[in-house]
Amino acid sequence: MNNIKKHKRLIAAIVVILLAVLVEIFANRSAWGHAYDLDITDHMYISESAGQEEYQVIFSAPKGLYIQMLHVQGHFKDEEFYDIETKEINDFGKETEQKYHDCVNKLLPEYSTNINKKVTYLKMTMKKNKDAELTKVSLSNKADINLYRYFFVLLIGAMIYCTFFEKEFIKKTEWYFAVFALSFGMLIIAAAQPTCNSWDEQIHFRDSYRIASGHNVEWTEAGLNIMNRINPKCNTKEEYKLLKAYMDEHGTEVVMKETQETSGISYDKIAYIPMAVFLFIGKNLKLPFSAVFALGKFGNLLMYVIVMFWAIRLAKSRKLLLAFVAMLPTPLFLASSYTYDSVVFSFITLGCVQWSREAFFQSTKYYHTASVIGAIFMMSVGCLSKAVYIPLVLLMLLLPQFYKKNKKEKILFLIGIGVLFLVVMATFVLPVISNTVSGNIAYGGDSRGGDTSVVRQLVSMVKHPLASIRLMFGSIFQLDNFRNLGNIDSDNYFFGNLMFLNYASRGTLADKWSILLLPMLTLLVFQKEKGSSRLANCEIWKRILMWGIFLITVMLIWSAMYLSFTPVGEASIAGVQARYYLPLIYLGALLLSNSKIKVEISKYGLAKLSFIVANILQIAAVWELLLQGRLI
Incomplete structure (x- = not known):
């Protein structure tokens, strides 16, 4: 027993590796002695349906044939779609009918569809358009080591071991977070492939790539495909392998050059520096395009x-809540993508943590100058890309030490905070005012088109002040407008899932998962903590001001979306997404602190429970949204 305890980590590593190997062996059980690659092109013929010629491929196997995948080859000019109808034998021996829908285009030499069923009948149909020619259809069932599945199982095993058998590691919250985030983040990056998945990822990649390139920007075809978001739709591991090869092949020759006016970085692009640095490293190492693309995302993940x-380390209150939220699917997915949202979220959160330390957990007479400066700096950096969060810097005026200073020091501090607030706000407000005064009514608006204009919308709001106020408060407090994504499926999700369990274009975990999410958040928000009496018994006027700053920030978020992304004169606000509230999570948790509602639970037990839930939710998101039916 002593030897087992002494070598438990080595034993655990061996067990996890063996488990991953066994999973691969079991996953390939259908190919044991039954591997094949069957060309069924001779079963193809051309028929006519509703005046339209179409390819039809009909294949029968009366005794049943396990089909892992159907492969399609041909010459296609544009995107073409095909349908598959099958009769399948389920695990109970009953025959059922299924339908599949998939597509092809001109970029890849072969496309495929996962079937993974024992089939007695298969019919494939594709319209025979003028510029499309179907040349080959085949079926396959082969043993294949799926590295995505293999490392996914390894990661699950490693996290189970760390969570249940490393008590000291559980107590080191920030280190657990770091291991968790880096491990799952790199898996997300690998599974995402060289294509766009996150919100406006093509725009964030473009700006990061330009910064990495300096004055002269050289674009390859692969880079332009990402920037224009025209990658082919892939839904199998084989297709993604071909896509990666295509992007690497077309990621070497320069096809377009552009010259930037300056190689400097504007204030609102500072958040792209981590991604740009790693893109620069990858480009100079002459790595394949797919590797360079992934490396840029890793820069964002590392910074996050x-x-x-x-x-998490510096937090004196709600440390576990911070770790839990930071490990949830949406924040980690953003950190593993091209976006400035993760920089906004992390820097503002760190700034709020430093502020709360000084406001509620340090001496009321003296504050640490470095911490105060650090808090202001972190909040400022976080707000440069999204100025709507700048009211949070006004929290610095609530420091108790501020009121112990002499009059001169108070005035200087007040002026400094006020100037910072006005300067950042001016980056958004002044262009609007100047264009309004000059009559440039076309200024601002959604670059993707539509009847949007910041100036015309502002004029409309001034003309209808009561309607604007009613719209603003109604939209904020009804909580339903988070789901105005223009997608019927997305509009049915609970806004908490959209905030925390969302992988953008890859989908959102179903509402059933909120049965874990909401209780865990409740426990962490109302957790009883030592030394937090000042926070719970904060003066009422300070709490009112904090709520005021919180509400002003929320109103700026909604106002910005109404001005920039909503058609002029609309009686609704478009574009607001639940993830915009992530930078406000920590402040919101502090505001909910009180002396009446407290959850008493051991710190270790709560940490273990929160890590278990975080693992379950992240594993479910990676499996359902990135791997299952796509790479596995």
């Missing part, structure tokens, strides 16, 4: 992990 590590 470092900043949130210190936020």
Whole structure:
């Protein structure tokens, strides 16, 4: 027993590796002695349906044939679709009918569809358009080591071991977060492939790539495909392998050059620096395009992990809540993508943590100058890309030490905070005012088109002040407008799932998962903590001001979306998404602190429970939204 305890980590590593190997062996059980690659092109003929010629391929196997995948080859000019109808034998021996829908285009030499069923009958149909020619259809069932599945199982095993058998590791919250975030983040990056998945990822990649390139930007065809978001739709591991090869092949020759006016970085692009640095490294190492693309995302992930590590480490209150939220699917997915949202979230959160330390957990007479400066700096950096969060810097005026200073020091501090607030706000407000005064009514609006204009919308709001106020408060407090994504499926999700369990274009975990999410958040928000009496018994006027700053920030979020992304004169606000509230999570949790509602539970037990739930939710998201039916 002593030897087992002494070598438990080695034993655990061996067990996890063996488990991953056994999973691969079991996953390939259908190919044991039954591997094949069957060309069924001779079963193809051309028929006519509703005046339209179409290809039809009909294949029968009366005794049943396990089909892992159907492969399609041909010459296609544009995107073409095909349908598959099958009769399948389920695990109970009953025959059922199924339908599949898939597509092809001109970029890849072969496309495929996962079937993974024992089939007695298969019929494939594709319209025979003028510029499309179907040349080959085949079926296959082969043993294949799926590295995505293999490392996914390894990661699950490793996290189970760390969570249940490393008590000291559980107690080191920030280190657990770092290991968790880096491990799952790299898996997300690998599974995402060289294509766009996150919100407006093509725009964020474009800006990061330009910064990495300096004055002269050289675009390859692969880079332009990402920037224009025209990658082919892939839904199998084989297709993604071909896509990666295509992007690497077309990621070497320069097809377009552009010259930037300056190689400097504007204030609102600072958040792209981590991604740009790693893109620069990848380009100079002459790595394949797919590797360079992934490396840029890793730069964003690394920055997120470092900043949130210190936020969690320095937090005197709601440390576990910070770690839990930072490990949830949406924040980690953003950190593993091209976006500035993760920088906004992490830097503002770290700034709020530093502020709360000084406001509620340090001496009321003296504050740490470095911490105060650090809090202001972190909040400022986080707000540069999204100025709507800048009211949070006004929290610095609530420091108790501020009121112990002499009059001169108070005035200087007040002026400094006020100037910072006005400067950042001016980056958004002044262009609007100047264009309004000059009569440039076309200024601002959604670059993707539509009847949007910041100036005309502002004029409309001024003309209808009561309607604007009613619209603003109604939209904020009804909580339903988070789901105005223009997608019927997305509009049915609970806004909490959209905030925390959302992988953008890859989908959102179903509402059933909120049965884990909501209780865990409740426990962490109302957790009883030592030394938090000042926070719970905060003066009422300070709490009112904090709520005021919180509400002003929320109103700015909605106002910005109404001005920039909503058609002029609409009686609804478009574009607001639940993830915009992530930078406000920590402040919101502090505001809910009180002396009446408290959850008493051991710190270790709560940490273990929160990590278990975080693992379950992240594993479910990676499996359902990135791997299942796509790479596995």
